[in-house]
Amino acid sequence: MKKESKTKKTTTTQSDKTNKSANPLFNIKFLFLILVVIAGIALTIGLFSYLFTGVEDQSNLDALGDRTAAVANTTGKIGAYFGHLLIYSGFGVSALFLCKILIHAGIYGLFGINRTRIKNVIFWDLTSMVLLSLTLGFLGSKNLILGGIVGYEMNLYFVDYIGTVGTILLIIFLVIVFIVFRFKPSPEKIKANLESIKNSVNKTIEKSKKEITDFNIDTPESVPTKSPENSTPVKEEHTDNLEKLITDNLIIENATETQSQPESQGETAPKHSFTMDPKAVKPTIEHSSELSLKNKKQEEDSFEGMILDTPNDNFVIEAAKDEEVLEENLAAKLVQDFGEFDPTLELSKYQFPSIDILKEYGNSGITIDQEELEENKNNIVETLKNYKIDIAQIKATVGPTVTLYEIIPEAGVRISKIKNLEDDIALSLAALGIRIIAPIPGRGTIGIEVPNTKPSIVSMKSVIASPKFQNAEMELPVALGKTISNETFVVDLAKMPHLLMAGATGQGKSVGLNALLTSLLYKKHPAEVKFVLVDPKKVELTLFNKIERHYLAKLPDSEDAIITDNTKVINTLNSLCIEMDNRYSLLKDAMVRNIKEYNEKFKQRKLNPEQGHRFLPYIVLVIDEFADLIMTAGKEVETPIARLAQLARAIGIHLIIATQRPSVNVITGIIKANFPARVAFRVTSKIDSRTILDGQGADQLIGRGDMLYTQGNDLVRVQCAFVDTPEVEKLTEYIGSQKAYPSAYLLPEYVGEDGGASNLDVDISERDALFKQAAEVIVIAQQGSASLLQRKLKLGYNRAGRLIDQLEAAGIVGPFEGSKARSVLIPDILALEQFFRAEEENM
Numbered sequence: 001m002k003k004e005s006k007t008k009k010t011t012t013t014q015s016d017k018t019n020k021s022a023n024p025l026f027n028i029k030f031l032f033l034i035l036v037v038i039a040g041i042a043l044t045i046g047l048f049s050y051l052f053t054g055v056e057d058q059s060n061l062d063a064l065g066d067r068t069a070a071v072a073n074t075t076g077k078i079g080a081y082f083g084h085l086l087i088y089s090g091f092g093v094s095a096l097f098l099c100k101i102l103i104h105a106g107i108y109g110l111f112g113i114n115r116t117r118i119k120n121v122i123f124w125d126l127t128s129m130v131l132l133s134l135t136l137g138f139l140g141s142k143n144l145i146l147g148g149i150v151g152y153e154m155n156l157y158f159v160d161y162i163g164t165v166g167t168i169l170l171i172i173f174l175v176i177v178f179i180v181f182r183f184k185p186s187p188e189k190i191k192a193n194l195e196s197i198k199n200s201v202n203k204t205i206e207k208s209k210k211e212i213t214d215f216n217i218d219t220p221e222s223v224p225t226k227s228p229e230n231s232t233p234v235k236e237e238h239t240d241n242l243e244k245l246i247t248d249n250l251i252i253e254n255a256t257e258t259q260s261q262p263e264s265q266g267e268t269a270p271k272h273s274f275t276m277d278p279k280a281v282k283p284t285i286e287h288s289s290e291l292s293l294k295n296k297k298q299e300e301d302s303f304e305g306m307i308l309d310t311p312n313d314n315f316v317i318e319a320a321k322d323e324e325v326l327e328e329n330l331a332a333k334l335v336q337d338f339g340e341f342d343p344t345l346e347l348s349k350y351q352f353p354s355i356d357i358l359k360e361y362g363n364s365g366i367t368i369d370q371e372e373l374e375e376n377k378n379n380i381v382e383t384l385k386n387y388k389i390d391i392a393q394i395k396a397t398v399g400p401t402v403t404l405y406e407i408i409p410e411a412g413v414r415i416s417k418i419k420n421l422e423d424d425i426a427l428s429l430a431a432l433g434i435r436i437i438a439p440i441p442g443r444g445t446i447g448i449e450v451p452n453t454k455p456s457i458v459s460m461k462s463v464i465a466s467p468k469f470q471n472a473e474m475e476l477p478v479a480l481g482k483t484i485s486n487e488t489f490v491v492d493l494a495k496m497p498h499l500l501m502a503g504a505t506g507q508g509k510s511v512g513l514n515a516l517l518t519s520l521l522y523k524k525h526p527a528e529v530k531f532v533l534v535d536p537k538k539v540e541l542t543l544f545n546k547i548e549r550h551y552l553a554k555l556p557d558s559e560d561a562i563i564t565d566n567t568k569v570i571n572t573l574n575s576l577c578i579e580m581d582n583r584y585s586l587l588k589d590a591m592v593r594n595i596k597e598y599n600e601k602f603k604q605r606k607l608n609p610e611q612g613h614r615f616l617p618y619i620v621l622v623i624d625e626f627a628d629l630i631m632t633a634g635k636e637v638e639t640p641i642a643r644l645a646q647l648a649r650a651i652g653i654h655l656i657i658a659t660q661r662p663s664v665n666v667i668t669g670i671i672k673a674n675f676p677a678r679v680a681f682r683v684t685s686k687i688d689s690r691t692i693l694d695g696q697g698a699d700q701l702i703g704r705g706d707m708l709y710t711q712g713n714d715l716v717r718v719q720c721a722f723v724d725t726p727e728v729e730k731l732t733e734y735i736g737s738q739k740a741y742p743s744a745y746l747l748p749e750y751v752g753e754d755g756g757a758s759n760l761d762v763d764i765s766e767r768d769a770l771f772k773q774a775a776e777v778i779v780i781a782q783q784g785s786a787s788l789l790q791r792k793l794k795l796g797y798n799r800a801g802r803l804i805d806q807l808e809a810a811g812i813v814g815p816f817e818g819s820k821a822r823s824v825l826i827p828d829i830l831a832l833e834q835f836f837r838a839e840e841e842n843m
Ligand SMILES: Nc1ncnc2c1ncn2[C@@H]1O[C@H](COP(=O)(O)OP(=O)(O)OP(=O)(O)O)[C@@H](O)[C@H]1O
Pocket: 457, 458, 503, 504, 505, 506, 507, 508, 509, 510, 511, 512, 660, 704, 705, 706, 719, 720, 721, 722, 723
């Protein structure tokens, strides 16, 4: 019996325990938080009370231990003590912030609001307390209760060092800093606040006016029996009331009071009713409709997005939906919570290569050979003199490979005369590659470019290290080399927007391409740019294989990212066209005009990734030996290239095409028209120069990276930066050794015409490998759309389209229904399994 009762007791204690742990009220933390809140309330009462009783209680503070000593504070001796400690000896009135902290933090804790918010509250309240104490300490230095000793002392300290004016300015500055960091005001926020204040003021005015109008219409109806003689005074009376109402901003009750007399004389009509006998209300209705018209106009002015209508004097106010703003708010909230989207996050530890990987060639500066300069100058002057051309002035600018002699001829000399002497000057200087620019655009001089006997190499290192490149605020900055005046030449590939490069063999094309790619590697994160490399020579761009998973893009089914087989180029180009079309539809959905705006919007989380939106990296397509490609693949490549060249600029696909033979059947009219930016290395004939540059000049270059660049107007002579194969190797090795994406950037799948089955009677054995999976996806979602398959199975558009055709042939989805998704003919996954089983049995 005893044992039984003991067991009973133990069970009760145990159940007690479990009850306690299950019941949140037995939680120590909970009790502590309640204590904090109550302490906060007690402190508030104590401090408040101290504000009025502090002076009285001050003398009794020492007698805290004495139980009989009386204090006036509502919370007794303890309250008086804390009041003295926190208000008088502490922060003055602003010590009340401490009460706020206790109550606020306690309540937040009770509701399980996260710690960061509690910390935030504490931080800002403490800051406010100190700042307020400082300010009040300054303003009320005579009353220590205002700023407390802390505020008073802080002020004394500042006044001693920076004087009264300095202290005022310091306080103002600190208040501004506080406001900026605490409330983060932005011009938009301020504008929005002002607007909402304006709107609410307008609303109130409109409301009171409307009430006045209602009141005005009601009244005459209530006096239909009144004689015409009476109507005028009544009207006047109402007008008086109306004016009074407007000026005094009175509410409608006042007005109805004045109405009570005439109302009692006639039949009472329901208030605010707009249906009444027009004859009876004639005198006032004009007035009221005038007012309502006025109202209508004002409301139209003040409420954006509201539709106002007054047929038969009825007010219909309809608020238009403002979805865009909602989305913006959501985006702003997302940005506030998670920060802007960072495309580089997946490879956040990626380290950009250091400049030391690149090599310095010789001494970086230019060596000026005074003798050579003097000799050339004399030769030019002599030769021109022989043809009776006098020179007023001559000036030399020494570049890395070429020196520019700028001459100003005497008045009356024909420019064309000098231009015709090109060969004679070349002969007298015994130099190759002399180019006469007559006149130099925008300078009013004639330029004669003479190659230096000892050209200096422009190292890639020097151009990459130049501030012009480092500080370039461009989308795709490319440092091509140095100009004749030894300035680094940086251009934006995104602005070109495509580049055509031509030059005879061995003149520096491949080095030029490497320089271009190197520039981008030094400036762009792997998330921001992807390369599609086509290299029929198989040796020039192979080094970039090492950065496949960082920077290269390829077709899903191809093994190598760098395309060396010309027949495969067609698929890649078509795939790029699909990518282009996909990107355009993304841009359309996002309602932006170009990739920059799109990515900006995506970063601000205004585009939903679940709707297919993604960060779009730039894609740079590089084709070396374009002539070879045209020879082997012909027209088939020309069409997609022309399409890309015409349309791809806005969506961030840029083409760089290099060719040895700039003949017209390689660089056709349509390609030329879409490649305004051109680089010409040395070519062998004037005709080639004309094909590439639409003018001569490229035939007079000296080779080894000497080039002319044009973006449609001026020709700029540039010495291309030199980057050697070992340097590129080191660079790619450095990048390649770092953490990479799981695979190269996958372009949409493209299956050539022969690869796809377009008819509906697809043989079961010829079905796509993903057929079953696709069927499952479609049946689960009950939505027969190709884009769903694209998303879920990560397929290209074509393959997804083919799968849909096969699903239709199998009877899983219904026929094409225009813009609507196809209907799914199998209701659920069980039915689908049965369907497959039945199919297998029939086989
Ligand atoms: N910018 C430069 N500065 C100095 N030397 C250069 C420069 N560019 C090219 N060279 C020299 O010219 C040689 C040939 O350059 P590159 O291989 O780029 O020519 P290419 O036009 O690509 O020839 P091909 O069409 O036959 O491949 C290089 O090995 C190098 O010695």
